[in-house]
Amino acid sequence: MRYCGVVGLQGYLQLAVLEEVRTPEPPIRLSALFFEPGSSAQLAAELRTLGDVVVAFGTPVSLAPDGHSRRCDELLAERGVTPEPPLAEALRLHLLLNGAAPFTPEASGEQGTVPEGAYRDFPVFETSPDGVFCSLQGRRVPSRRHPVGMQMRIDELLSGHVIDDGGELWHRRTEELDAVACALCAHRYAVGHASWLGDPGGSVIVLPGSSLPDRFSRHGVLPPVERLQLPPVADS
Known part of the structure; x- marks a missing residue:
């Protein structure tokens, strides 16, 4: 079994496989394993060669109804995580994978635990790269542009026993780290250690962990640093 993560990268798709x-x-x-960015057709061709796979899309595989937002995106935003926008290439890739039905829980409510063995019926599901890192941390994670944000992301991958056979995680692009985080979520999903949130009759987002908080805390995310005030001056 191989566990795959897919995210967008400047009109292309980034694939990572665990x-x-x-x-x-x-x-x-x-x-x-990390691949060069490619088109939906290229990723579909590669995925077909890998045998049994579980594929985690780090971008929507369904569109919101006209004039409405998806409930899973609203619930993610309520927890402090910005939802990912839909990407045409990702939607095309999903269709090229024979339109495999993404994970849909047989449950009521707006969140729950992914049942063991769900990957057999639903080998494709949607996740959120930032949501994955927040779930692994149990709190908000600083943005990718902040050095602490990158350090926390890489530390979580290393603590998840991810080994980069082609180099060092510190040498990877941010999109490669996002893709392998989605692949790590695919592994957690397959071993029955994941949760979902959203509308079971519509779209859901899967994140690692046996439960999800109502909101990811910002407390203690960034260590305090000193910043000196500039002298006051009269407006020119």
Whole structure:
């Protein structure tokens, strides 16, 4: 089984793939492969060669009804995570994967736990890269443009036993880190350690963890630093 993550990158798609590496001693490590950005057709061709896969889209695989927003996006925003915009290439990729039905829970309410074995019937699902990192941290994560934000993202991947076989995670583009975070969520989804939020009759977003908070806290996210005040001057 291979666990795949897909995100957008300047009109193209970024693919990352994880595979379990089992040794006599725990923990199970996850070997990561990263691909050059490509089109939906290129990713579909590659995914077909990988055998059994679970694919996590880090961008919507469905569109909101006209004039409305998707409930899963609203619930994600309420938790402090900005939803990802839909991308035409990602929507095309989903169609090229024979329109595989994304994960839809047989449940009521607006959030719950992904049942064990769900990946067998639903090998495709939607997630959120920032939502994945927030779920792993249990709190908000600073933006990618902040050095602490990048450090926290990489630390979470390393603590999840992700191994970069082609280099160092510190040398990767932000989109590659987002894609492998989605792949890590695909692994958690497959082993039954994930939760969903949204409308079971419509679209849902899957995030790692057995439960999700009502809101990801911002407390203590950034360490305090000193900033000196400039002297006051008269307006010119």
